[in-house]
Amino acid sequence: MTDTIDRAGDYVDEWNEAMINAARTAAPAGPSLTICIDCDEEIPEARRAAAPGCKRCMPCESDHQQRTRQHG
Ligand SMILES: [Zn+2]
Incomplete structure (x- = not known):
């Protein structure tokens, strides 16, 4: 069952990274x-x-x- 928890943690990390990247690319003037x-x-x-x-x-x-x- 620890495997499931580890995967959930990976998913959260990926989500956070995606949100940070989206926020960076959303800036209109750099x-x-x-x-x-x-x-x-x-x-x-x-x-x-x-x-x-x-x-x-x-x-x-x-x-x-x-x-x-x-x-x-
Ligand atoms: Zn100034």
Whole structure:
């Protein structure tokens, strides 16, 4: 019976791997950066999780969006 439990564990591992791979490939603009490209500050993990593919910290991102909006 331990064999059945081992197989169940393998299945969970495969499932977790599939979910991690799906989450990675689902990011629309590639992986998030850990360092903001504008101010070189570290981007909080919560922001990276909320905005996949982000390259800026929160203040720089809103600043960037305001600037790009002005240019149409
Ligand atoms: Zn920044």
